[in-house]
Amino acid sequence: MSRSSKQEGGPAPRAGKGAEEASEGEAGQDGPGEARARHMIVLKQVTKTFRVGDREVHALRNLSLVIPRGVLAAVQGPSGSGKTTMLNLVGAMDVPTSGTVRVDGHDLQTLTDDSLTEFRRRNVGFVFQFFNLIPVLSAVENVLVPTMFDPDPPLDRALGLLERVGLRDRWDHTPGRLSGGERQRLAVARALVSDPPLVLADEPTGNLDHETGRSILDLFEGIVREGKTVVVVTHDQEVARRAKVVFRLRDGVLVGEGG
Amino acid sequence: MLARADRGRGGAGGAKAAGSGAAAKVDREQVGFGPYGYVLAQSRSNPIRTGATVATVAVSVAFLIIVASLSVGLSGGTEVALLDYKAGTPVLPISDFAPTREGRHVGLLAPTLLDPSDVNAVRIRSQEVVGDPARVSVSPYTELVLGRRPLGGLGFQALRLVGVDPAVGLATPHLSYDRSKGLALGRVLSSPDGAQVVLGYRLWQERFPGVQPGSRITLRPENASLYFAPVGQLRARGEVTLTRIDALAGLELVGVLDRATETDLCAFVPLGYLANVTGAGATAAGPRCEAVSVEVRDPGVDLDALARELVGLSPRITSYYVTATRPSDASGLREGLRSSIYGWLVIAAVVTVAAMVLGVSNTALLSVAQRRREIGTLRALGLARREVLRLVTYEALFLVMMGWTIGFLSGHIVVSTMSGSHLQMEGIGLWLAPGRTVPSIAVGSLLAALLAALAGAALPGARAAGLEPAEALSGP
Numbered sequence: 124m125s126r127s128s129k130q131e132g133g134p135a136p137r138a139g140k141g142a143e144e145a146s147e148g149e150a151g152q153d154g155p156g157e158a159r160a161r162h163m164i165v166l167k168q169v170t171k172t173f174r175v176g177d178r179e180v181h182a183l184r185n186l187s188l189v190i191p192r193g194v195l196a197a198v199q200g201p202s203g204s205g206k207t208t209m210l211n212l213v214g215a216m217d218v219p220t221s222g223t224v225r226v227d228g229h230d231l232q233t234l235t236d237d238s239l240t241e242f243r244r245r246n247v248g249f250v251f252q253f254f255n256l257i258p259v260l261s262a263v264e265n266v267l268v269p270t271m272f273d274p275d276p277p278l279d280r281a282l283g284l285l286e287r288v289g290l291r292d293r294w295d296h297t298p299g300r301l302s303g304g305e306r307q308r309l310a311v312a313r314a315l316v317s318d319p320p321l322v323l324a325d326e327p328t329g330n331l332d333h334e335t336g337r338s339i340l341d342l343f344e345g346i347v348r349e350g351k352t353v354v355v356v357t358h359d360q361e362v363a364r365r366a367k368v369v370f371r372l373r374d375g376v377l378v379g380e381g382g
Numbered sequence: 383m384l385a386r387a388d389r390g391r392g393g394a395g396g397a398k399a400a401g402s403g404a405a406a407k408v409d410r411e412q413v414g415f416g417p418y419g420y421v422l423a424q425s426r427s428n429p430i431r432t433g434a435t436v437a438t439v440a441v442s443v444a445f446l447i448i449v450a451s452l453s454v455g456l457s458g459g460t461e462v463a464l465l466d467y468k469a470g471t472p473v474l475p476i477s478d479f480a481p482t483r484e485g486r487h488v489g490l491l492a493p494t495l496l497d498p499s500d501v502n503a504v505r506i507r508s509q510e511v512v513g514d515p516a517r518v519s520v521s522p523y524t525e526l527v528l529g530r531r532p533l534g535g536l537g538f539q540a541l542r543l544v545g546v547d548p549a550v551g552l553a554t555p556h557l558s559y560d561r562s563k564g565l566a567l568g569r570v571l572s573s574p575d576g577a578q579v580v581l582g583y584r585l586w587q588e589r590f591p592g593v594q595p596g597s598r599i600t601l602r603p604e605n606a607s608l609y610f611a612p613v614g615q616l617r618a619r620g621e622v623t624l625t626r627i628d629a630l631a632g633l634e635l636v637g638v639l640d641r642a643t644e645t646d647l648c649a650f651v652p653l654g655y656l657a658n659v660t661g662a663g664a665t666a667a668g669p670r671c672e673a674v675s676v677e678v679r680d681p682g683v684d685l686d687a688l689a690r691e692l693v694g695l696s697p698r699i700t701s702y703y704v705t706a707t708r709p710s711d712a713s714g715l716r717e718g719l720r721s722s723i724y725g726w727l728v729i730a731a732v733v734t735v736a737a738m739v740l741g742v743s744n745t746a747l748l749s750v751a752q753r754r755r756e757i758g759t760l761r762a763l764g765l766a767r768r769e770v771l772r773l774v775t776y777e778a779l780f781l782v783m784m785g786w787t788i789g790f791l792s793g794h795i796v797v798s799t800m801s802g803s804h805l806q807m808e809g810i811g812l813w814l815a816p817g818r819t820v821p822s823i824a825v826g827s828l829l830a831a832l833l834a835a836l837a838g839a840a841l842p843g844a845r846a847a848g849l850e851p852a853e854a855l856s857g858p
Contacts, residue, residue: 216762236767241764243851244763255756264415
């Protein structure tokens with residue numbers, strides 16, 4: 124897996140038909156290297172269908188969009204609109220029923236299970252609404268969880284990330300001894316330990332008060348300034364206001380974009 | 383290995399200390415985080431679950447260690463006893479046991495338990511002789527086993543014909559003499575004329591109160607009705623069918639036998655005495671003694687001559703069954719015993735491993751179910767399926783190794799304590815062979831534990847590894 128933390132000026136976000144054009148251009152002309160330089164995420168005609176009993180649920184319907192590299196992007200929509208499904212597809216935790224999902228130049232639908240896992244480990248950082256920290260581990264150990272099986276876990280980097288999120292003093296505290304905001308900051312540090320070019324956050328401020336949520340968004344903006352891409356699924360209007368590009372989903376369909 | 387040093391520290395104080403420069407001094411050894419640290423932390427987080435699993439494994443391993451160690455000790459001890467017996471048993475013609483013969487030996491028909499675990503049954507050759515408490519000495523005696531039959535799950539019941547010096551009597555571990563009290567717990571009785579009767583302790587107490595062992599007693603008519611348990615019927619207390627014998631008047635007795643075993647309600651009389659004096663069981667109410675089974679552990683004995691002598695003991699004896707145990711038979715007996723021991727050992731090992739597998743598997747399954755979301759997070763963060771499987775397996779191995787360590791030490795201590803003990807149960811005295819916890823037992827139990835860990839972790843590990851991250855994270 125290739126990695127890229129190269130900072131670039133983000134081109135204007137494109138979606139819908141524009142997304143298709145961009146996708147075609149990457150695949151047909153520019154090649155993967157140039158494609159990675161231009162767009163972090165390209166979804167093309169993505170459909171995701173779940174079977175619930177005898178019923179088919181269409182979580183996403185022919186969704187196409189492009190998210191450029193180095194931006195804070197927000198995905199909004201009511202519950203059941205397909206936001207989390209989209210995030211799962213982009214995060215290589217799921218594969219589309221049809222269509223293509225290209226992230227950082229990788230066509231995820233073509234990867235094997237092991238390759239998807241490796242892709243997640245090296246290219247994607249996750250931040251969850253409920254933090255999903257390991258309660259029995261200390262803060263620094265939680266940061267190191269993604270590198271647990273590495274022969275030489277990046278302790279210096281983990282401590283540096285704790286410093287960055289303001290938890291350096293509390294490196295040996297378990298999540299139970301941290302406040303909600305501290306836990307989410309810890310989760311952000313964990314998401315960055317592998318230095319991924321893409322960070323995906325699912326309602327990261329949904330469980331936090333306004334001020335704490337703002338501090339998390341500040342962290343995200345700092346991450347974007349490093350050239351990384353942050354995609355946030357949210358109901359929070361503050362997120363949408365600060366995002367460079369905003370997508371709105373309803374019933375699995377892209378119904379709007381802005382920035 | 384893990385950063386645990388400050389977990390119990392007050393949050394503010396810890397933060398202050400770290401923030402004032404101590405934070406820069408994070409001990410890298412403390413934060414050597416990896417899969418083993420993760421497993422250790424998980425195990426510590428749920429002491430009840432961990433303790434239950436460790437206890438299950440420890441008990442199983444201790445059981446295995448005890449059974450194996452006692453079996454090895456028994457096998458070795460029995461082998462030595464058999465070899466000693468084969469090498470040292472003097473050859474005595476059966477006529478030496480006949481009461482009508484002039485000589486120093488008389489016969490004693492004594493039922494004992496011949497259990498594979500009771501090495502004394504074949505080991506006693508040289509015993510303390512205690513006929514006269516003032517003349518304590520050690521001299522050999524000889525025995526022949528007269529018949530043997532299965533006795534429930536306890537082994538065999540044997541009737542032994544024991545040759546003793548009537549002038550001094552004898553004591554064995556079953557027929558012991560307490561010098562300090564001057565009172566026998568078990569005593570062989572002999573009379574100067576060579577006739578010999580052995581009384582159970584309770585019978586002695588009932589019939590001859592106040593009479594000390596070693597006293598000479600002439601049985602008066604009112605005391606001359608003893609009870610005899612027919613050959614092969616002597617079993618545990620309460621199950622003995624007693625037959626009254628009224629033909630003992632005039633017999634002089636010394637001593638008393640064994641108040642601690644199943645024989646204390648019984649009287650034992652020499653085979654020849656029984657045959658010639660009582661008419662071979664021709665009692666008022668009981669069956670006749672018409673058949674004799676003799677097992678001679680001496681390959682040099684002329685079986686035909688022995689049979690004739692047996693029949694000659696009493697005209698009532700009309701049939702006989704004689705077998706001889708040869709050195710090759712002793713070897714076969716030894717191998718059979720060893721096979722039997724190891725057979726039971728294998729069964730014990732299988733049961734033990736199964737218990738451990740179930741214990742580990744149950745714990746791991748519960749753990750995986752409870753940590754479904756956590757496992758989904760690990761998968762989302764990039765841990766491969768095989769790495770999740772390794773985590774579950776490491777946890778099982780950790781628990782099992784803890785249990786094995788405790789179980790091994792406990793089992794070894796129990797074996798050391800039990801070795802050579804004499805357990806006295808209702809009607810049954812059981813000597814435990816010295817157990818030996820040899821290295822192969824330690825290695826074998828360790829391998830069994832490791833096998834149990836791997837087998838027990840297989841299903842929960844597969845379930846954990848099979849979790850799809852999106853599915854696991856979307857659950858409640």
